Amino acid sequence: MGNRTDEELLPALSQGDEAAFTVVYRRRQGAIYRYALQMTGSAETAAEVTQEVFLALMRQGGRLDGERGTVLSWLYAVARRQVLKHVAVERRYESMPEDDVEPAVDPREEMERADLREQLRALIPTLPAVFREVLALCVVEEMSYEEAARIAEVPAGTIRSRLHRAKVMLAERMAPLVRRVL
Amino acid sequence: MDRQLREWASEQRLETAPVGVELFLRRELRARRWRRRMAWAAPLAAAAALAVFFWPQAAPEPPVAVEPASVMARAEELPAPPAEVLKPKAVVVSRARPKGPAPQPFVAVGAWQAVEPIERARIVRAEVPRATLAGFGMTVAAGRWTEPTPVELLLGEDGTVRAIRLVSSIQ
Numbered sequence: 016m017g018n019r020t021d022e023e024l025l026p027a028l029s030q031g032d033e034a035a036f037t038v039v040y041r042r043r044q045g046a047i048y049r050y051a052l053q054m055t056g057s058a059e060t061a062a063e064v065t066q067e068v069f070l071a072l073m074r075q076g077g078r079l080d081g082e083r084g085t086v087l088s089w090l091y092a093v094a095r096r097q098v099l100k101h102v103a104v105e106r107r108y109e110s111m112p113e114d115d116v117e118p119a120v121d122p123r124e125e126m127e128r129a130d131l132r133e134q135l136r137a138l139i140p141t142l143p144a145v146f147r148e149v150l151a152l153c154v155v156e157e158m159s160y161e162e163a164a165r166i167a168e169v170p171a172g173t174i175r176s177r178l179h180r181a182k183v184m185l186a187e188r189m190a191p192l193v194r195r196v197l
Numbered sequence: 198m199d200r201q202l203r204e205w206a207s208e209q210r211l212e213t214a215p216v217g218v219e220l221f222l223r224r225e226l227r228a229r230r231w232r233r234r235m236a237w238a239a240p241l242a243a244a245a246a247l248a249v250f251f252w253p254q255a256a257p258e259p260p261v262a263v264e265p266a267s268v269m270a271r272a273e274e275l276p277a278p279p280a281e282v283l284k285p286k287a288v289v290v291s292r293a294r295p296k297g298p299a300p301q302p303f304v305a306v307g308a309w310q311a312v313e314p315i316e317r318a319r320i321v322r323a324e325v326p327r328a329t330l331a332g333f334g335m336t337v338a339a340g341r342w343t344e345p346t347p348v349e350l351l352l353g354e355d356g357t358v359r360a361i362r363l364v365s366s367i368q
Binding site for chain 1: 215
């Protein structure tokens, strides 16, 4: 069963087959959890989102059409909706336009005492959600622009430009630190 | 920046959902499967309960319908007939049908040929004089009018004789 694709496991999933569900879960939980983690910045919320996503798979797995899209993209779509709920509650996703990027917390004090990797780790959560999303999809999960675009529901060009802008933002924020370290 | 992002991504890829999430989901899956089974089992049980409740009780034994012309009675109890009606010479009451030749059909007696079938009947075995048989309209050989002849009398609810049959053929 482990060598079958998610789409091939759909009929068994719809029958409530625990083995099929476990295969899909173990194969995909990491990506969904990491996506939720990057988007919410909270391990607890990410676990909650992951749980909700796979509960949705349990409930609606029988209605999925494997020919219309992959199970993974459907899982991401559900995860995205869940994440948006959390982010909307926290008023972080929509309240921060892409051109008005200000970190929620000023990382400069921390950066002075940490190396570049730590600084990067501290900076990324301060980016707007749309940039965190593109980093999670294209950098962490190594998706193509087209794959990420389907999940983020934007054109591939937008994904490309968001990724570029995210890198520029990070570089700009890290520049003083880099200079200090060097 | 790209190198640092790659290193960050490598660290991130080690992140996985807590084990508790999988345990919860598998438990939920089993519970859903059980609920799905019970989803049809519960209505089935309810239907079974309703069926038992509304199932007709054992149908009462249909009353003995007695046709005036030809009667096959099934009663086993043979109480004594009213003496004033039958005036038998001797009455034998038996719970078990005696062995012997198959009984002949009942012959309706007198005016009872025209009435409705009776609901309850009793069969009485008796010995009556041949003259009595002739009085009931049966054809008997002439002579020996006082000789007792074994018969079965079919009595109605009111105790009157509705039909009669010979237990053995009359010579």
